[in-house]
Amino acid sequence: MTVASMTGYARAEGRDAQTSWVWEAKSVNGRGLELRCRLASGHDALEIAARDAAAKRLKRGNVQLSLTVSRVGEQSLLQVNTPLLAQLLSMCKEWEGRFPGVAPARLDGLLAIRGVLEPEVDPERGDTEETRQLREAAMKVSLDSMLDQLAAMRADEGARIAAVLNGQLDEITRLTAKAAACASLRPDAIRERFKAQLAAVLEAAPSLAEDRVAQEVALLVVKADVREELDRLSAHVEAARELLGQGGAIGRKLDFLAQEFNREANTLCSKSSDVELTRVGLDLKAVIDQFKEQVQNIE
Template sequence: MLDAVLRLSGELVRDGHATLPSADGLLALRGVIDVAERVANPEDDAARQRDVLAGLVEAVERLVASRADEGRQLASVLNGRLDEIERLVDLAERDPSRDVETIRARLARQVAELTGAAGGLDPIRLHAEAALIATRADIREELDRLTAHIHAARDLLAQEGPVGRRLDFLAQEFNRESNTVCSKSNAASLTAIGLQLKVVVDQLREQVQNIE
């Protein structure tokens, strides 16, 4: 088609009846360029759909596997933090500074240093004061609640499904109890345990933010 048009155009130009046609004009002529429409093939379309679906399923499976692996690693880290909290709670349980007799002896030394007369102290009054101090500084309830929170957190980590919000609530409870342990402490050893507890609880809270 294009050859015929060019030949005819050349003859007309030689005879002085026309000028050379432009490239746009030639391409615009019907039949110069044939555009063949693709004939739909149901089998090809079905094959493409199967390929796309298979790729999508594979991508989803990889994502799920990746999230599951990430969840297992995070659960392992959190269980490690809970182990450390449990260890510190046990140390606080056994700390000798919580014993009434230890408090009485410390109180007697402090009073003796102030009065310079250790032998003149009323032992009954001294024991009563020591018992009162021990009661006010008792962290039995805090330690019991910390232990309960540890068990609850481990139960949540063993569950399937979203547990992030409930773990976040427990992390706040851990923080509250550790603050109370520090505020009630009447000895350097117990204060040190309470401060270590706060550090581990803060680490736990940070990790919990990564859980759905």
């Protein structure tokens, strides 16, 4: 399975002897999979097929599907849906004056409402049931082609993002190694710093009880040791690489790992008593923020 982004666009056209149609899809980032369908009048029955087909290919993202249909060789003649327009005019009259400062509805605005203006139907060119079924089947083929294009575009974008993420993981690995090599983390440096800190504690409170001194010693030891944070950073890098290699809908898992990366980097900075280690920690946080930002685009 490949890594896919949540952004993309696709378009597919089709036609028969009497009708032409165009499918379009636009996809952007989303927490889950949200599908919005806008189908030409009289083709609402295709919505279920469109939703099922999209759900088979996509796992996350806000996706807008649209179907535009027009008659082949016909002039763009329109007719007014009189009952609907009459209902809208009645509603406007009923609500008129209830909202001061709101201008009354205009006829051009009412005509722009979906369904008020409809293509004029020629009774002599009416479709048979067989023709409608064949056209609907052809429209579904165009739909599948369009969704395949959309999935392919999202996969191409996902491959580019995966390359960026792997580069950022390389940088996190490099900075983790640099942090581990800091002079302040060498055993002799830790020992000398520990002696100085312990001496400062005893000088400040020479009458401290033995158990209290032991507590202070334990706190100093814990604060000086960042090996656990460095080990976790390395483990998170390995887990992220495994997810990228696995592919599929991994965006949520990568987002969780990004939070874990950030937690370890924050702890590293808070424990640091050395300028060099602090700088490395801040560099880590900057790369992790970039990693998290890119992960938001992954399905």
